[in-house]
Amino acid sequence: MATAGSWVRYWRDEERPVEAMHAHxxxxxxxxxxxxxxxxxxxxxxxxxxxxxxAAHTSGAGMVMAFNPDEVHDGRAAAELGYRYRIVHLGPSVxxxxxxxxxDGRAGALPLFTHPVLTDPALADALTRLHAALAGxxxxxxxxxxxxxxxxxxxxxxxxxxxxxxxxxxxGMRQQAxxxxxALLDEAYPEPVSGERLAEAAGCSRFALYRAFRxxxxxxxxxxxxxxxxxxxxxLLMAGTAPAAAAAATGFADQAHFTRWFHRVYGITPGAFSxx
Numbered sequence: 052m053a054t055a056g057s058w059v060r061y062w063r064d065e066e067r068p069v070e071a072m073h074a075h076x077x078x079x080x081x082x083x084x085x086x087x088x089x090x091x092x093x094x095x096x097x098x099x100x101x102x103x104x105x106a107a108h109t110s111g112a113g114m115v116m117a118f119n120p121d122e123v124h125d126g127r128a129a130a131e132l133g134y135r136y137r138i139v140h141l142g143p144s145v146x147x148x149x150x151x152x153x154x155d156g157r158a159g160a161l162p163l164f165t166h167p168v169l170t171d172p173a174l175a176d177a178l179t180r181l182h183a184a185l186a187g188x189x190x191x192x193x194x195x196x197x198x199x200x201x202x203x204x205x206x207x208x209x210x211x212x213x214x215x216x217x218x219x220x221x222x223g224m225r226q227q228a229x230x231x232x233x234a235l236l237d238e239a240y241p242e243p244v245s246g247e248r249l250a251e252a253a254g255c256s257r258f259a260l261y262r263a264f265r266x267x268x269x270x271x272x273x274x275x276x277x278x279x280x281x282x283x284x285x286x287l288l289m290a291g292t293a294p295a296a297a298a299a300a301t302g303f304a305d306q307a308h309f310t311r312w313f314h315r316v317y318g319i320t321p322g323a324f325s326x327x
Contacts, residue, residue, distance in 0.1 A: 056133065062186045068142025069198075071185040077133030081126035085118075088140040089164075091205060092116040093175050093182070097134030101126040103167045110136075110168050115175050117164035117205065124167070137182045141202070149202040152250075153258040162210035169208070177204040188304060193273040195246030199258055228253040229267035232260055236272065240279040241302035246272075281316055284309065285324070294321035 059074040068088060081101070098111040103124035110116050111129075118124060120143055128134050143161055151157065181201040184194045232253040236244065249272055250257040264272050280301040287297040298309035298321075313321045 060186065064185070067145055068140070069145055069185065070140040071137070071182050072140075073135075073137045073182070073186060075133060075135040077128060079127070081124075083123050083125045085121045085123045086140055087120055088142050089120060089146055089205075090116075090118040090138055090140050091178050091201070092118075092136050092138035093178050095135040095137065097132055098129040099126055099134040099136065100129040101167075108168050113170070113172065113175055115169045115171060115178060116167055117169060118167065119163055122167075137179070137186075139178065139182055139185060139201075141198075145198070146202055146206075149199050149258075150206060152256045153199070153203055162206045164205070164210055171208055174204050174208050177201045190273060190276070190302075191243045191245040192249065192276060195257065196261060196271055196273055199246070199261065203258075224255075225259075225263040226267055228255045228260055229263045232264055232272060233268065233275065236276050236279065240276055240283070241300065243302075244276065277312060278316075281313060284313070284321070285317070288321055288325045291325075294325065297321065 056077045057075055057079060059072065062071045064070065070088075076099075083102075092110070092115065094110045094112055094114050094116070096112050098109055100107060100109045101124050102108070103118070103122065109129050116138075147161055150162070177197075178201050181194075181197040183189070184197045189197075232249050235249060235252040246257040246260075250260045253260045253263075255263070261271065264270070264275070268275060270278070280303060284297040284301040284303070287300060288294065292300070294309065295306045298306045301309075303309035303312070310321055313319075313324070317324065
């Protein structure tokens with residue numbers, strides 16, 4: 052139960068062990084407990100202190116916390132105004148899936164994170180982007196891309212053993228994989244397309260596909276998908292379709308989501324574009 056000045060927002064995936072929370076706590080005290088997941092947190096403001104692995108730790112603004120599955124820790128505010136933080140919980144099966152995919156199908160031991168608090172802006176940014184995609188209801192492809200990026204960043208920058216580099220496909224194979232994925236997006240751009248489906252069409256792992264697609268076309272697959280949606284929505288607006296109908300027809304979550312991206316890319320709202 053939230054105390055005065057505190058709030059909590061929670062999100063949970065219905066199909067796999069992935070959860071996200073955004074919270075501000077002033078007086079809340081976590082008793083010693085453990086999760087059955089990997090838990091990666093970013094302190095946004097204030098500071099929190101906790102005990103973990105027999106020692107006291109403090110996480111301030113911009114710092115990253117990393118807890119292994121079943122690792123006992125507690126937690127409370129370390130500042131008078133409390134702290135605001137966001138955290139993602141990833142089941143070991145999800146982490147293993149990402150690392151196996153990045154290792155070109157070679158399963159290895161799960162990583163262990165040796166430091167519960169890290170100061171790493173690049174890592175904090177990767178986790179923040181993942182949290183935003185999870186809690187914000189982003190398309191499946193966006194969630195998959197950011198999940199892959201965050202887990203690999205965490206494993207490479209904070210784990211006890213480095214992730215093995217994947218075998219990069221030759222230029223010809225990379226080009227073919229990227230073009231097969233693009234063909235699927237061209238055909239199914241309004242639909243929610245998962246990274247798994249895209250990789251299957253491309254004939255390679257998701258991680259290899261993301262790298263190949265960006266190298267070939269200069270965009271992440273999700274960025275390319277959104278570009279297609281915007282272009283088709285723009286043509287609908289030019290034909291007299293109402294903005295809400297154009298948003299629905301081209302796969303945007305709602306009109307607000309469509310308006311935000313249309314304005315960001317074209318510098319004008321869909322309504323103003325239609326009137327022009």
